[in-house]
Amino acid sequence: MVKRKTSNFSPEQQLVSLDARLLLALQRLSDMLKSMQWEQARALGITPLQLQILLFVGHHTTSITKVAYIATELQLSRPTISDATATLIAKGLLEMEEDRRDRRSYSLLITDTGRDLLKQAVNYTTDLDLLLQKKPEGEKSQLYQSLYTIIAGLSENEKGGMQRTCFSCEFYDGNKKRQHTCGLLKKELPSSELQIDCMYHSSLS
Structure with missing residues (x-):
C-alpha cells in the first residue's frame, strides 16, 4: 500500500516538520493581516478591496495606477477592479486622469478626501509595526x-x-x-x- 503523504497543515506533520510549521506560520500571518484589513476597511466605510486600491493608488505614480495594472497587481479581473474603482470615484476618493497619448486610457489619482482617508487606512498595521520595532x-x-x-x-x-x-x-x-x-x-x-x-x-x- 502506498503511504499517503501527510499534509503540511496536519497537526501530526507540524510536530515533525519545520517546513510545515513555517508554512502554517506564513498562512496564519496572512490570515491575521487580512482580518485586520477587513476591520479597518469596515471602520472606514469601504470594502477591503477598495482599501487595497486606495493604498496602491495613494503610494504609486500614475504610470502604473491604471485598472489593468492594478488588476494584475491584485490578481483580480479587470471588471472587478473597474467596479471597485467606480465606487471609489463616486465616493470622491479617487478621480480619473486621461492619458494624453492614448485617450482610451486613464490613470487613477487619489483626491484630497481620499488622502485624508488614507492616513487612517494604514492604522491596521499598527500592532505589527510595534512588534517589529521591538525586534533586533x-x-x-x-x-x-x-x-x-x-x-x-x-x-x-x-x-x-x-x-x-x-x-x-x-x-x-x-x-x-x-x-x-x-x-x-x-x-x-x-x-x-x-x-x-x-x-x-x-x-x-
Whole structure:
C-alpha cells in the first residue's frame, strides 16, 4: 500500500516538520493581516478591496495606477477592479486622469478626501509595526532576507501577481545570493535592502 503523504497543515506533520510549521506560520500571518484589513476597511466605510486600491493608488505614480495594472497587481479581473474603482470615484476618493497619448486610457489619482482617508487606512498595521520595532535589527534583517527569497521564488514561477523586485529588474546585477548591485543607483546592496516594490523598477521584458 502506498503511504499517503501527510499534509503540511496536519497537526501530526507540524510536530515533525519545520517546513510545515513555517508554512502554517506564513498562512496564519496572512490570515491575521487580512482580518485586520477587513476591520479597518469596515471602520472606514469601504470594502477591503477598495482599501487595497486606495493604498496602491495613494503610494504609486500614475504610470502604473491604471485598472489593468492594478488588476494584475491584485490578481483580480479587470471588471472587478473597474467596479471597485467606480465606487471609489463616486465616493470622491479617487478621480480619473486621461492619458494624453492614448485617450482610451486613464490613470487613477487619489483626491484630497481620499488622502485624508488614507492616513487612517494604514492604522491596521499598527500592532505589527510595534512588534517589529521591538525586534533586533539583525533578526529583522534575516527575516526579511528569507521572506524576500520566498517572494522572489514564487514570482519566478508566475505566482503572486505583479512584483517590482530587484531580481526582476533590468538594473539588477548580481548572483541572487550574496552579491547584489543596482545599476541605476550605482551601488552595491546588502540582501536586507533588496526591494519588493521599487519605485525605480524597470521590467526585464
